[in-house]
Amino acid sequence: MSVVVMPPMTRTSTSSSSSYVAVSRQNTISSHDGRSARQSKRYSTALYLSMSAKEKDLEIEDDLARAQKIQRDYKAKISSQSKKNFVLEKDVRYLDSRIALLIQNRMALEEQNEVASHLEEASDLQEGFFPNDEKTQKYGNLLFMLQSEPRHIAHLCRLVTMAEIDSLLQTVMFTIYGNQYESREEHLLLTMFQSVLTYQFDHTQEYSSLLRANTPVSRMMTTYTRRGPGQSYLKVVLQEKINSLIELKDVDLEINPLKVYTSMIAKIEEDTGSVPEYLPKAVTAEQAAENEQVQAIIAPRLKMLMDIATSFLETIIEGLDETPYGIRWICKQIRSLSKRKYPDAGDQTICTLIGGFFFLRFINPAIVTPRSYMLIDDTPSEHPRRTLTLVAKMLQNLANKPSYAKEPYMAKLQPFIQQNKERVNRFMLDLCEVQDFYESLEMDNYVALSKKDLGLSITLNEVYATHALLEKHSAALARDDNSHLGVILQDLGPAPAQLPRKENRAINLPLFSKWETAIDDMTAALDITQEEVFFMEAKATFVQILRSLPTSSSVARRPLRLDRVAEAAATLKNDAVMVRKGIRSMELLSQLQDLGVIDRSDGFALLRDEVEQELVHLGSLKEKVLEETKKLEEVFRTIRDHNTYLHGQLETYKSYLHNVRSQSEGKSRKQQKQQVLGPYKFTHQQLEKEGVIQKSNVPDNRRANIFFNFTSPLPGTFVISLHYKGRNRGLLELDLKLDDLLEMQKDNQEALDLEYVQFNVPKVLALLNKRFARKKGW
Amino acid sequence: MSQREYHIVVLGAGGVGKSCLTAQFVQNVWIESYDPTIEDSYRKQIEVDGKQCILEILDTAGTEQFTAMRELYMKSGQGFLLVFSITSLSSLTELHELRDQIVRIKDDPQVPLVIVGNKSDLDDERVVSRARAFAVSQSWGNVHYYETSARRRANVDEAFVDLCRQIIRKDAATSTIRDMERGSRRQRDRPSHRHRTHHHRGHRGRSQRPQGISCSIL
Numbered sequence: 001m002s003v004v005v006m007p008p009m010t011r012t013s014t015s016s017s018s019s020y021v022a023v024s025r026q027n028t029i030s031s032h033d034g035r036s037a038r039q040s041k042r043y044s045t046a047l048y049l050s051m052s053a054k055e056k057d058l059e060i061e062d063d064l065a066r067a068q069k070i071q072r073d074y075k076a077k078i079s080s081q082s083k084k085n086f087v088l089e090k091d092v093r094y095l096d097s098r099i100a101l102l103i104q105n106r107m108a109l110e111e112q113n114e115v116a117s118h119l120e121e122a123s124d125l126q127e128g129f130f131p132n133d134e135k136t137q138k139y140g141n142l143l144f145m146l147q148s149e150p151r152h153i154a155h156l157c158r159l160v161t162m163a164e165i166d167s168l169l170q171t172v173m174f175t176i177y178g179n180q181y182e183s184r185e186e187h188l189l190l191t192m193f194q195s196v197l198t199y200q201f202d203h204t205q206e207y208s209s210l211l212r213a214n215t216p217v218s219r220m221m222t223t224y225t226r227r228g229p230g231q232s233y234l235k236v237v238l239q240e241k242i243n244s245l246i247e248l249k250d251v252d253l254e255i256n257p258l259k260v261y262t263s264m265i266a267k268i269e270e271d272t273g274s275v276p277e278y279l280p281k282a283v284t285a286e287q288a289a290e291n292e293q294v295q296a297i298i299a300p301r302l303k304m305l306m307d308i309a310t311s312f313l314e315t316i317i318e319g320l321d322e323t324p325y326g327i328r329w330i331c332k333q334i335r336s337l338s339k340r341k342y343p344d345a346g347d348q349t350i351c352t353l354i355g356g357f358f359f360l361r362f363i364n365p366a367i368v369t370p371r372s373y374m375l376i377d378d379t380p381s382e383h384p385r386r387t388l389t390l391v392a393k394m395l396q397n398l399a400n401k402p403s404y405a406k407e408p409y410m411a412k413l414q415p416f417i418q419q420n421k422e423r424v425n426r427f428m429l430d431l432c433e434v435q436d437f438y439e440s441l442e443m444d445n446y447v448a449l450s451k452k453d454l455g456l457s458i459t460l461n462e463v464y465a466t467h468a469l470l471e472k473h474s475a476a477l478a479r480d481d482n483s484h485l486g487v488i489l490q491d492l493g494p495a496p497a498q499l500p501r502k503e504n505r506a507i508n509l510p511l512f513s514k515w516e517t518a519i520d521d522m523t524a525a526l527d528i529t530q531e532e533v534f535f536m537e538a539k540a541t542f543v544q545i546l547r548s549l550p551t552s553s554s555v556a557r558r559p560l561r562l563d564r565v566a567e568a569a570a571t572l573k574n575d576a577v578m579v580r581k582g583i584r585s586m587e588l589l590s591q592l593q594d595l596g597v598i599d600r601s602d603g604f605a606l607l608r609d610e611v612e613q614e615l616v617h618l619g620s621l622k623e624k625v626l627e628e629t630k631k632l633e634e635v636f637r638t639i640r641d642h643n644t645y646l647h648g649q650l651e652t653y654k655s656y657l658h659n660v661r662s663q664s665e666g667k668s669r670k671q672q673k674q675q676v677l678g679p680y681k682f683t684h685q686q687l688e689k690e691g692v693i694q695k696s697n698v699p700d701n702r703r704a705n706i707f708f709n710f711t712s713p714l715p716g717t718f719v720i721s722l723h724y725k726g727r728n729r730g731l732l733e734l735d736l737k738l739d740d741l742l743e744m745q746k747d748n749q750e751a752l753d754l755e756y757v758q759f760n761v762p763k764v765l766a767l768l769n770k771r772f773a774r775k776k777g778w
Numbered sequence: 779m780s781q782r783e784y785h786i787v788v789l790g791a792g793g794v795g796k797s798c799l800t801a802q803f804v805q806n807v808w809i810e811s812y813d814p815t816i817e818d819s820y821r822k823q824i825e826v827d828g829k830q831c832i833l834e835i836l837d838t839a840g841t842e843q844f845t846a847m848r849e850l851y852m853k854s855g856q857g858f859l860l861v862f863s864i865t866s867l868s869s870l871t872e873l874h875e876l877r878d879q880i881v882r883i884k885d886d887p888q889v890p891l892v893i894v895g896n897k898s899d900l901d902d903e904r905v906v907s908r909a910r911a912f913a914v915s916q917s918w919g920n921v922h923y924y925e926t927s928a929r930r931r932a933n934v935d936e937a938f939v940d941l942c943r944q945i946i947r948k949d950a951a952t953s954t955i956r957d958m959e960r961g962s963r964r965q966r967d968r969p970s971h972r973h974r975t976h977h978h979r980g981h982r983g984r985s986q987r988p989q990g991i992s993c994s995i996l
């Protein structure tokens with residue numbers, strides 16, 4: 001197996017900001033005194049490799065390369081899987097809204113059919129092409145421009161309605177800038193954010209309503225925080241804490257005196273059968289708070305809550321370096337925009353706004369509803385759920401100025417605020433300490449232009465939807481008809497309608513610019529001299545040679561003797577590529593010597609040191625890559641599980657719809673005799689194996705004698721009976737309505753109790769679905 | 779007679795003034811601080827048409843990232859205050875989705891509900907006309923519409939009391955039906971699949987869905 005060295009963009013880490021920013025310049029940092037003039041322009045080996053189009057020559061196969069390959073695969077899989085999930089979530093949301101209409105009997109038959117068709121198409125798209133080359137070119141040009149000039153999409157995001165934003169976000173976040181781990185796309189996406197955020201700050205009158213409303217921008221932020229890196233962060237930082245809390249099912253940490261009082265009364269009544277006179281049933285909040293027993297219950301809970309919240313806070317603060325670069329960068333933008341808008345604003349004001357993003361929109365939603373953030377498997381039970389909500393409230397209070405007028409009992413948690421206020425403010429300001437990426441962005445753009453074959457994998461409907469949005473808002477977007485965007489839009493003509501799902505195709509669109517030509521001469525484009533290029537090439541070549549030689553090889557010993565390394569490669573047997581590299585590196589050594597850049601007499605120290613440093617860096621890189629791959633693997637698994645969950649949701653809706661339809665059909669043709677389906681017989685063992693039985697109270701030695709019959713007398717109606725071998729009568733009979741089962745599933749009620757056994761609702765549904773699917777529904 | 783307790787849920791987009799309205803109603807205070815809600819609960823005793831009742835009011839997060847919490851609120855709530863701000867059209871548009879979800883979860887298009895257009899003091903920043911909001915309330919089956927100002931404490935009590943009245947009426951109606959059916963009818967809120975007797979299949983009138991998971995020991 002052989003692989004191509006990764007271009008610099010893909011080398012970045014998912015989360016660590018330091019390695020993220022170091023992208024284009026990691027080696028300039030290791031500069032030597034006295035040569036700074038030249039070194040300020042020195043770029044990384046990786047950049048050089050990506051510039052160089054001769055990729056075939058650069059194949060390396062070592063542990064690092066292999067690890068990187070696996071890592072890259074995960075990144076690609078995560079990117080594409082999260083897109084699929086996004087689309088599924090959209091479908092689920094759509095159906096959610098339709099179901100309400102169905103319940104109200106307000107949906108016409110045609111619309112029912114439409115909803116059904118929405119559900120029926122195959123989810124995997126076929127590959128396809130544009131109808132003709134001309135279209136391919138024009139759209140290639142349009143998409144190139146949208147990708148390389150984020151301002152157009154940023155502008156569009158401000159113009160679209162909430163109804164339009166989802167389709168736009170799908171295309172923008174998962175396609176145009178869909179590679180979640182490529183810094184160039186990430187940077188362009190963030191640039192777009194910056195533009196949208198700036199607009200929002202400029203157009204919000206009052207500070208108090210900044211960033212509070214739900215706007216296309218907030219939807220964008222949600223979507224963004226749920227891409228791979230945000231998801232990994234939540235997993236790494238919060239998952240363990242949340243899970244250990246959830247396990248404490250019976251620990252009640254309620255501190256609202258009224259609620260505590262009420263449950264105290266209920267408990268007394270349950271235990272003793274009556275409530276003493278001096279404890280009236282209905283009390284005011286003040287009375288409840290003054291009750292000594294209530295106080296005694298609450299006191300230890302306050303302490304526990306503060307301990308828990310502190311431990312959450314500590315993990316979050318310790319996770320500073322794990323925080324995705326993009327999220328930190330957004331915090332930084334909020335800080336600088338706030339400072340610009342309110343020059344007198346103190347740290348507290350700024351931290352409030354940062355908290356309005358970081359805690360309110362990123363951390364706390366995951367804490368209060370961990371299941372929808374894929375951090376836990378089941379919906380938490382009542383007590384832990386309340387505890388999580390209280391923790392989130394405490395964290396939010398920490399970020400904002402809490403007003404205890406609202407819930408006076410929260411004031412009891414003030415010590416937590418006092419102890420941590422300063423700390424959390426410092427943390428939020430630390431979040432903002434990330435570098436900007438202008439320089440690297442500029443660089444990456446050159447790299448993109450120098451790539452000969454830039455392509456985008458996109459669907460026809462995404463292209464058409466984007467086109468339609470641009471067209472709709474073209475008056476605002478391309479005020480000047482002669483702007484590039486205006487010209488392209490005119491060229492393209494009216495946007496085609498959306499294709500039926502069955503006809504939608506995934507295409508690979510070659511991107512190019514009508515106005516800019518690919519850069520052949522990188523030295524001109526980057527404004528670097530020939531000696532820079534030689535130096536970079538030499539370094540890259542030596543690094544490659546050394547990575548390909550066995551580490552035990554004598555020339556690999558430090559300090560390196562570059563001339564010997566070159567010679568060893570050039571004389572290697574049976575390896576033409578290495579020989580070529582060896583010869584090339586010899587040439588480069590002498591050219592650089594002639595240019596006076598390096599000096600044979602000091603053992604080419606300048607070049608040698610850099611090569612050695614690069615190798616050290618790569619060595620530690622491997623550890624990092626392996627570690628990161630482990631995280632990615634986990635994220636991928638979670639995202640895939642979430643996909644299964646979403647499919648389950650869709651199935652639920654599908655069956656519900658079929659049910660409603662077959663019933664209305666039944667109504668219109670009353671005479672038609674309904675056919676009874678079943679009974680189908682299942683043994684205890686069978687159902688246990690399929691997970692339909694999730695708990696059984698039947699003693700082990702009796703299980704073999706238990707069986708079940710499933711019958712469907714009418715569509716949507718089922719009778720399940722439980723039998724014991726040898727007895728005539730069943731032990732138990734259960735009447736089931738499909739829609740009640742569906743409702744239970746929607747409510748996350750997973751257990752269906754049959755006295756002797758407990759069924760798992762989703763599994764029962766799946767079984768019924770399989771067995772009783774009638775031609776038109778159930 | 780024991781006091782009845784009613785659950786009210788305040789819903790709407792972020793920043794429309796849900797918390798300010800609630801605080802005004804419950805505590806007569808005007809709160810001005812940047813303090814986004816995650817979930818706050820209040821209790822207030824009021825008299826409506828001569829009857830004492832206790833209100834449990836849940837003030838919720840408007841931030842869309844917390845949508846996953848809504849379902850639970852909707853299940854537990856009996857009446858809903860749907861709040862938007864007259865200075866933001868999208869905050870009105872967002873109510874549609876909320877109402878749809880309530881109707882779905884409650885399985886009842888006539889669930890007690892009022893629409894509240896808040897910040898009426900900011901009339902020069904108004905972008906939602908009364909007519910427009912009124913049209914929405916009409917299209918939902920003559921749902922009552924109030925324009926309020928939490929800042930000036932205008933119309934606040936009216937909106938909450940109206941909602942209470944609706945809940946009380948609904949409660950009375952359902953208890954009558956319940957009495958008539960003598961407990962033979964399954965309560966919607968708690969599907970009780972543990973019941974051991976076969977249920978009488980009373981039709982619910984408002985939905986075509988058949989009902990009842992019943993289990994009998996033979």
Ligand SMILES: Nc1nc2c(ncn2[C@@H]2O[C@H](COP(=O)(O)OP(=O)(O)O)[C@@H](O)[C@H]2O)c(=O)[nH]1
Nearest residue numbers: 208792793794795796797798840897927928929
């Ligand atoms: N002018 C005016 N501002 C209000 C009114 N109600 C709330 N606000 C302001 O709107 C912002 C958001 O209020 P809040 O109650 O926190 O909104 P919530 O997110 O819906 O709970 C605060 O800054 C309030 O001061 C009102 O009736 N008039």
Ligand SMILES: [Mg+2]
Nearest residue numbers: 796797814815
């Ligand atoms: Mg609020």
